[in-house]
Amino acid sequence: MDTNTDTNPTIHVELPFNGSVEIIPSQRMTDAEFEIFCQENPELQVELEPDGTLLIMPPAHFDSGHFELEIASELRNYVKSRGKGLSFGPSTGFKLPDGSTRAADTAWVSNEQVERLSPKERKNFARVVPEFVVELRSDTDRLARLKEKMTKTWIANGVRLAWLIDPSEQKAYIYRADGSIQVVTDFTAKLSGEDVLPGFEFDLGLLK
Numbered sequence: 001m002d003t004n005t006d007t008n009p010t011i012h013v014e015l016p017f018n019g020s021v022e023i024i025p026s027q028r029m030t031d032a033e034f035e036i037f038c039q040e041n042p043e044l045q046v047e048l049e050p051d052g053t054l055l056i057m058p059p060a061h062f063d064s065g066h067f068e069l070e071i072a073s074e075l076r077n078y079v080k081s082r083g084k085g086l087s088f089g090p091s092t093g094f095k096l097p098d099g100s101t102r103a104a105d106t107a108w109v110s111n112e113q114v115e116r117l118s119p120k121e122r123k124n125f126a127r128v129v130p131e132f133v134v135e136l137r138s139d140t141d142r143l144a145r146l147k148e149k150m151t152k153t154w155i156a157n158g159v160r161l162a163w164l165i166d167p168s169e170q171k172a173y174i175y176r177a178d179g180s181i182q183v184v185t186d187f188t189a190k191l192s193g194e195d196v197l198p199g200f201e202f203d204l205g206l207l208k
Contacts, residue, residue: 020140021056028052034101035124038093045091048101060090064138067167070206071134072106078193078200085110085131093125096157101125104133104154108197129158132196137166150175161196167207 029037034048045057060068068090075087088107095101107130117126133154137146146164154162155175164173170187176194184191187208193200 020058023054023056025052025054029054031095031125045103047093047103050099058140061138061140063167064136067165067207068105068136071136071165071202074202074206075106075108075134075200078197079108082199083111084197086114088130094130095125095127096129096153098153098157100153100157102149102153104130105136106134108132130154131160132162132193133159134163134165137164137168139168143169147173155179161194163191163202165204165207170204170208172204 029048029052037054038044038046045059047055047057049055059065072087072089079085079087086109088104088109090103090105092107093101093103094107109128109130113128113131117128121127135146135150137143143166150162150164150173155177158177159175160177162175164175166172167187170185172184172187172189172191174182174184174191176182184204187204190201190203
């Protein structure tokens with residue numbers, strides 16, 4: 001990316017890093033500049049924090065990539081069979097009310113929200129808060145940081161139900177809009193979509 005300050009903000013990369021890379025522009029990118037940055041760097045998975053910090057995520061490792069697809073496939077099959085909204089994978093960014101643009105490993109958006117989007121909005125990072133998200137912890141992810149993302153990003157911005165699944169520790173954390181958090185330690189259990197996705201279940205045993 002051209003770092004000429006006449007047209008683009010200067011980028012500062014902090015190294016060494018653990019897992020993701022944080023990039024701190026000398027001035028906050030506008031929505032248009034962030035869109036251009038992502039278009040010019042399509043090989044990167046990038047998220048934008050409320051303070052303007054860019055987070056660049058590493059590619060998923062073997063098991064993590066497989067587990068992500070297992071979860072996404074189960075959700076997609078449910079959505080297709082019920083005709084209930086749209087499901088999304090980890091490359092989809094959502095513009096949230098706090099000014100961030102974030103992605104989840106799997107997300108679901110209701111038909112009601114989809115129908116409110118214009119054709120132009122659907123071609124960009126849409127200003128939509130998914131009703132349901134799943135984050136899967138990989139071996140490069142810090143658990144504390146993911147837990148913070150669940151509460152301060154997803155739930156704080158209006159997500160109704162969120163799962164954080166940690167296959168290495170065989171734990172799942174269920175976050176709800178009312179602020180409650182449930183920890184599941186039985187990896188033979190099935191997680192429920194509750195009242196957000198009635199009838200949807202995910203068998204944690206698929207991630208062993």
